[in-house]
Amino acid sequence: MIFEEKTLASERIYEGKILNLRRDKVSVKGGNTSYREIVEHNGGVVIAALTSDGKVPMVTQYRKAAGRSVLEIPAGKLEAGEDPEAAALRELREETGYTAARLRRLTAAYSSIGYSTEVLHFYLATELTSGETDFDENEAIDVSEYPLDELYRMAMAGELDDAKTIVAVLMLRDLFLSAKAEESR
Numbered sequence: 001m002i003f004e005e006k007t008l009a010s011e012r013i014y015e016g017k018i019l020n021l022r023r024d025k026v027s028v029k030g031g032n033t034s035y036r037e038i039v040e041h042n043g044g045v046v047i048a049a050l051t052s053d054g055k056v057p058m059v060t061q062y063r064k065a066a067g068r069s070v071l072e073i074p075a076g077k078l079e080a081g082e083d084p085e086a087a088a089l090r091e092l093r094e095e096t097g098y099t100a101a102r103l104r105r106l107t108a109a110y111s112s113i114g115y116s117t118e119v120l121h122f123y124l125a126t127e128l129t130s131g132e133t134d135f136d137e138n139e140a141i142d143v144s145e146y147p148l149d150e151l152y153r154m155a156m157a158g159e160l161d162d163a164k165t166i167v168a169v170l171m172l173r174d175l176f177l178s179a180k181a182e183e184s185r
Contacts, residue, residue: 023038024037042078046123049100052128057098072165
């Protein structure tokens with residue numbers, strides 16, 4: 001039987017621009033209490049885009065938490081109340097310069113369900129038109145394109161270390177293989 005923890009008290013520990021941190025006192029199994037630290041985050045969007053020649057636009061940027069530059073799928077945070085589909089189209093254009101004529105929702109998933117409210121909304125963007133990037137004033141991003149097979153190989157070899165990127169690449173490859181199987185029928 002699953003025991004549902006009830007919040008007995010909640011305290012805001014930190015309020016920031018991107019996230020907040022709260023500490024909840026909860027009831028736990030056996031009539032005891034415990035504490036949970038929860039990161040509150042508006043969520044984000046992840047865009048697996050595929051060009052007409054089968055390449056995937058990717059971004060490389062320095063990530064302070066990792067202490068180095070990281071190769072990632074285009075993504076961005078949601079503003080409070082923002083529609084995820086609109087945010088996906090905006091982030092794709094800002095980070096890669098591409099606009100998408102077709103956008104398909106793939107899934108939504110918690111980024112780290114044990115302590116964060118952040119939900120990532122994954123999209124497939126196709127029928128792309130190239131254009132100019134529009135980086136935020138504090139962003140320094142390199143844009144590149146990779147063949148899907150190369151990204152899949154990198155994911156399976158442990159060469160990609162961003163979880164949202166790995167999920168997006170695996171989903172994109174599965175969709176691509178499913179579409180090829182469907183075409184051959």
